[in-house]
Amino acid sequence: MFHVTSKHSTARRLTVLTAATAAAVCLTAGPxxxxxxxxxxxxxxxxxxxxxxxxxxxxxxxxxxxxxxxxxxxxxxxxxxxxxxxxxxxxxxxxxxxxxxxxxxxxxxxxxxxxxxxxxxxxxxxxxxxxxxxxxxxxxxxxxxxxxxxxxxxxxxxxxxxxPGAKPASPSPAESETASSSPTPVETEPSSSPAAEAKEKDDDSGLSTGAWVGIGVAVVVVAGGAVYAVRRRTSDQG
Known part of the structure; x- marks a missing residue:
């Protein structure tokens, strides 16, 4: 009789232990x-x-x-x-x-x-x-x-x-237009203005425009002086 009671007691304890273990697993695994x-x-x-x-x-x-x-x-x-x-x-x-x-x-x-x-x-x-x-x-x-x-x-x-045959989609039209509208950088030399070109020619000849004007004035003065001297000498001889 004692042996039978022991079996029932053991079974009851196993049932309680199994339920407790399942509850613990549920609580810990919930999150x-x-x-x-x-x-x-x-x-x-x-x-x-x-x-x-x-x-x-x-x-x-x-x-x-x-x-x-x-x-x-x-x-x-x-x-x-x-x-x-x-x-x-x-x-x-x-x-x-x-x-x-x-x-x-x-x-x-x-x-x-x-x-x-x-x-x-x-x-x-x-x-x-x-x-x-x-x-x-x-x-x-x-x-x-x-x-x-x-x-x-x-x-x-x-x-x-x-x-089979699937490929990445092409860029959207907006992206393509933005890329195509961007100018390609090109290195170019700036064109010279007419005044700059004229100055460059004067510099190449070795004399500036101002220098040529000065020379012209000097020639006129010298020529005038020579004419005056000749006329005065003629007047003195007469």
């Missing part, structure tokens, strides 16, 4: 379950006009999400991203290295779901979108780790290989 999910309708390298959807999960029971800031992966420029859909009243703003989607605080516990459209995905195997998630009480969740096994992994989109 790791929350993250930002990302998916795309055309998750393929070099695909064009791709809509990418994000689901930023809420980790707060007392404050709502007010902002989601994303740092774009290499190969996607902020100018090539446009806003798709998002929470009511939220707006999209492009930055130097990514974009921000923000607006009135969502209800506590509600995820921030939104989408963007990318002009063309780069030729890569996966894209990591580092995300900062801000709440109305100032709390910030940083989903920025590239290690997917980390505590705060960045949302990462895996891409299929590019389709």
């Amino acid at each position: 790791a379950f929350a993250h930002v999910e990302v998916e795309a309708d055309k998750a393929q390298a070099l695909a064009e006009n791709v809509e990418i959807s994000f689901d930023a999960e809420s980790e707060s029971d007392t404050a709502g999400i007010t902002e989601v800031r994303v740092v774009l992966p290499e190969g996607i420029a902020p100018a090539d991203v446009t806003y798709g859909e998002g929470p009511k009243g939220w707006k999209f703003t492009a930055g130097d290295d990514g974009y921000t989607v923000e607006g009135p605080a969502l209800k506590a516990g509600v995820n921030a779901e939104y989408s963007v459209v990318v002009k063309q995905l780069p030729d890569a195997e996966k894209l990591a979108f580092k995300t900062l998630q801000t709440y109305s009480d100032g709390r910030i969740d940083r989903w920025i780790e590239l290690d997917q096994d980390g505590e705060n992994p960045a949302p990462t989109l895996k891409l299929r290989p590019a389709a």
